[in-house]
Amino acid sequence: MPEVALVGKTNVGKSTLFSALTMLPVKIEPRPFTTIKPNVGIAYLKVKCVCREFSVKDNPRNSICRDGMRYIPVKVIDLAGLIPGAHEGKGLGNKFLDEMREADGIIHVVDASGSTDAEGRPCPPGSHDPLLDVQVIEREVHLWILGMLKQDWAKLARSVEHGKLKTDEVLASRLSGLKISLKHVREVLEELDLKERRLGTWSEDDLTAFVKHLFERAKPFVIAANKCDIPESVENVKRLKEAYGDDVVIPCSAEAELALRRAAERGLIEYTPGDSTFKIVNREKLTREQLRALEVIKQRVLDVWGSTGVQEVLNVMYFKRLNMIPVYPVADPDSLTDTEGNVLPDVYLVPRGTTARELAYMIHTELGESFVYAVDARRKVRLGEDSVLKENDVISIVAAKRSKRK
Ligand SMILES: Nc1nc2c(ncn2[C@@H]2O[C@H](COP(=O)(O)OP(=O)(O)O)[C@@H](O)[C@H]2O)c(=O)[nH]1
Ligand SMILES: [Mg+2]
Structure with a gap:
């Protein structure tokens, strides 16, 4: 499974971001575990599913499909403890090594409002420069x-x-x-x-x-420029983007996202991560404080930034920084099913440039070894082993002998 690590100094919102990211984005039964260990959980990338284009009702196995959107699980690890001087600390090294080892990339959380000082203590907004925090962690x-x-x-x-x-x-x-x-x-x-x-x-x-x-x-990184609900963050987001680029810096409000996901889970609002709006389901069920809080989120976050940014943090990491693309392996290119009849069962994240045969190897070593050709289910054409896969390709692999395909 893809995996990312969260780093950052104390009080910037790592735990809040972790909680927001690892709450289920949509209703699913039965509820899978979303938190594996206190600091390890499952978040979901969000992409447009190919099911509507093919006019099929899918039964995803390794992911979730809701309203034409595919949610792809990603392991998230909160690496609290990567603090200035950590490299000198005995014993810490190995724990980090283990936890960072499998990470495809790193989400560096900063307090973009500048209201946390170098040691992680609260300070007035705008009084600490978040660019310094990025440098400190990089150096560490x-x-x-x-x-x-x-x-x-x-x-x-x-x-x-x-x-x-x-x-x-x-x-x-x-x-x-x-x-x-x-x-x-x-x-x-x-x-x-x-x-x-x-x-x-x-x-x-x-x-x-x-x-x-x-x-x-x-280990490419993105900067989650958190607390963007605080007005002082506007200027810092601009400066961070000038220093690191638009594809690295993502303004976000973990707190707003957490509040929206919680309200959605309780059925108070309709909201899906990444959306630019939410809909109040039943005004009578909300207290005045809740209504006020939602209004603040709308005014300070959604209307200013277009979304809470939390979904974007993950999506930018995988689709821009790591340059991955989603592809859908199937056993039968006509019915788009696996051998058990599940329609569009799996979506794989593969590096752009991956060939048909490399995909076969990712599915199963044996399938890679016995690869004969692949079929592009969309265009109904054969692909040779060196054919480079494209975003959202639906691919069936034809092997020489029967392999243990899923
Ligand atoms: N204004 C604002 N505060 C936030 C946001 N995210 C987290 N916080 C607050 O920042 C403080 C530290 O958050 P926490 O997640 O515990 O930070 P951590 O020490 O990095 O894990 C808490 O008071 C949070 O409520 C945000 O997006 N906006
Ligand atoms: Mg924390």
Whole structure:
């Protein structure tokens, strides 16, 4: 399952964002667990499902479909504790390693209203610069990886020089705790012109640059510019976007999203994450305070930013930063079913550029090995193994022998 980690200093709204993200976005029975451990839960990406285009009623297995929208589960981990100086803390390293290892990317939560100081204490809005917090966390992560790399650096360098080990392999294995691939290591060595350089001659700056580039590639981040309901955040969101780009910075209000999801769950309003509005179901059932709170959310969040931004945080991470696309594998390209007759059972998130055969491997090693061709169910054409998949492709894989297909 896809997986993201939440980081950020204290009091910026990590726990609130975690709660909002991991509340079920739509009604489902039976209710699956949405919180696995106190700090691990399930959130959902939201994409337009292909069911309406094909005019079918689907029975999703690995995801949920409601009103033509597909909700794809993503594991979310609240990594509270990545604080300034964390890289020096003994024991913390391994816990982080374990928890960050599987993460596809990192959601960096900041208080965009500037009402939390460097130590995480409340302060007047606008008095703390959230850009500093982004830098602090980045530095912390870099120092921490640097520490991992530099252990026995001299010994490492010697073993490469004696021809026992290769530079890229040594570096990748040193960082395997973070699940950083050999491919990423090679790309960065190339990019920084460090490929032919002996490890023993790397300067401190070389190492720092290497770590920085590698981490950006291996674990891309988005900035959840939280507390955007507070007016002082407008200016800071602008500054954050200037520094990091529109595809990295997402203004959001975790508190507003949590309130809306709770109200929707209790049937007080109609609201789906990502929506720009909500509808009050029955005015009489709401107290004056509740009505007032909803009005504030409308005025300070929805009317200003277009949505609470919480759904966007996840969607931007996967579809912009990680450049993934949804594809729908099926066993039968005519009925669009799996072998048990479920219509459009699964949606897979795959990196843009994934080929038909690579998809087969993701479904099942055996299916990849026995791949003959694929069928594009939309156009009813055969695809060869190197055919690059497109967004929302519905694909059936034809294998040489019967494999254990789902
Ligand atoms: N105004 C506003 N306050 C928020 C928002 N999200 C969280 N908070 C408040 O910020 C404080 C810290 O939130 P919490 O989730 O515990 O932060 P954490 O320490 O990062 O986990 C709490 O008082 C929250 O109610 C938001 O979107 N807007
Ligand atoms: Mg917390």
